[in-house]
Amino acid sequence: MDALARLLAREARALGLDARDTPQDPEALVALARRTLEELYALGLIEGTPEPECWATPRRPEH
16 A cells, blocks of 8 residues: 555544445545645646645655
8 A cells, every 4th residue: 555545544534534335524525635635736646736835845846
């Protein structure tokens, strides 16, 4: 399992999400979707807008 999958699984568990056919908290789903998009952007796999006050170690050459 790669690091992205582990990170997203940990985030889903923290938000109380699972893959069962039960109603999920819409806010938790939005939070997981946002985190997923942020990570895909950080890996350079999708387009996005760089955040000017990002203090993390850059993962993309454009930062």
